[in-house]
Amino acid sequence: MRLATITVFDAGITELQARQQRMQDAQQRLTSGKRVERASDDPTGAARAERALSAIGRVDANQRALEASRNGMTLAEGALGDANEILQQIREALVSAGNGTYSDAERNGLANKIEGLRAQLLSIANRADGGGGYLFSGQGAGNPPFLDTATGVVYSGSSGQIQTGNLDNFPLTVDGRQTWEQARSGNGSFVTSALPNSITAAPAKSWIDSGRVIDPAALTGDSYKISISGTGPTATYTVLDTTTGGVVKSGTYVPGKSLDFDGMSMTLTGVAADGDEFQVQPATSTLKVFDVLDNAVADLRKTNRTGTEVVQSNVLSLRDLDASMANLQNVRSQVGERLNNLDGTETRLAALKQYNEAEKSAAEDLDMTRAISDFQNQQTGYEAALKAYATVQRMSLFNYLNN
Structure with missing residues (x-):
């Protein structure tokens, strides 16, 4: 079989180009640190890495929703703690009002004190969440959810709560009606x-x-x-x-x-x-905190009451106030439990993200030791092919005749 000189030269050039391309590919993998840069490099590995990347994106979205929920629940828990302190001060004032030696003027002074504390409590019930909404707006409200009217405080929000809408449905707000207007009346039974x-x-x-x-x-x-x-x-x-x-x-x-x-x-x-x-x-579950305070203030402002009337109204006011405080404490416990759940979910999401990052790395990242060895082999092969081509290039008939 006769081989033309041009055929030998072309074969050499083709082999050199192929080796050079493989060496460049190995060098690029070393530079990027990725084994799979295009789907054509490894279709199975690329699909595996894409699934892991998608899962990481979902985890990141859940973590952002979790942080938003944690911010809302932390603010709500703090607000309920502040409300409990104010109600405790009101309770102390009511206990003092039950003193049989107090005059109508002294009870009126206590009524004024309770009214001032009531105003503070109303501001807590209307506390903003820092994001344009309100902690106790339920399912959302553009205005403060509690309105102080001539007939008492009215809840203008919507029952329920706003949730993040992801798979875990993290809460963003607290149901204001349940918190402030649905305590069990009487002793609960x-x-x-x-x-x-x-x-x-x-x-x-x-x-x-x-x-x-x-x-x-x-x-x-x-x-x-x-x-x-x-x-x-x-x-x-x-x-x-x-x-x-x-x-x-x-x-x-x-x-x-x-x-x-x-x-x-x-x-x-x-x-x-x-x-x-x-x-x-x-x-019934219809006891409203602000109605309890308004009734207590109205009783304290009454004059010329008998000792029996004072005792009776005070007993019932303290009973209703204690029921309202118990309900607020119950809601605060629920919020605290939600915060605990968020902590547990955060740990789970962190573990899930770590797993998917490891999965993505296993699918597309480069084994550096093996890659360096491969690059050196490619480089050695290219240099050998280059020397071989240089030798073959001098084996033409014209070179022979010139010698």
Whole structure:
């Protein structure tokens, strides 16, 4: 078989170009540190790296949403802590107002103090989240969610909460209605209150405490009326179930002795008058913090009240305030639990991101030791091919004749 000189030269040039290209590719991989720079380098590895990169992008988005949620929940937890401190100051003022030696002017001074604290509490309920919204706006509101009107504070937000919308649905706001307007009334199971005397229409001469549950299984959820008949040692009481119309219990009225029926226990105190009446109703989740404060202030501003009236109103005001504080504390606990969940989720997201970064690195990153060795081999091969081509180039007939 005869080989032309041009054929040998072309073959040499082609081999040199191929070796040079492979050497350049090896050098470029060393420079970039990537084994897969184009999908054509390794289609399987490129797809694997792309999946990992997509997963890292999702984790980054979740981490940004998590930080936004953590900021909102941290601010809300701080606001609820501030609210609890103010309510504690209000409670101390109400306890002082129960002092029988206080004059109407002194109670009016305490009412002024509570009004000032109420204004601070309202500003906390309308606290901004730093992003153009409000912490307790629920599902969002362009204006402060709580409006102070002539008839009391009104919630103008929407129940619920704004969430980030990602797979984990991190909360960004707190439900303002649940926080400030949905405490359990009374002692959480039933509500006691005094009614005007059925004979004289005057306030009752005796008073009732907030009561307690002694047998949860015996609770009926009905409404009751307690009526006093007679005076002094001959006074008697009758407990009427106003839901069914039946008499539940009756007996001799003994001041300070607990009255137990249908799983409930309460105490009537004071020298009762003929016609004094009290009612017991099921508790509801409709107790509003600002209504409780407004009612307490209104009672403190009343003049010429009897000692019984002062005690009764104070007992009920403290009861409702304690229920409101318990509800705020419960919401604060929920917010704290959300923050704990965010911490746990952050750890999980960090681990997931680390895994996908390792997966992406395994799919496309270069083994530097192997790459350096490969480059050196390519360089040695190219130099050898270059020397060989130079030798072959001198083996033409014309070079032979010239020699």
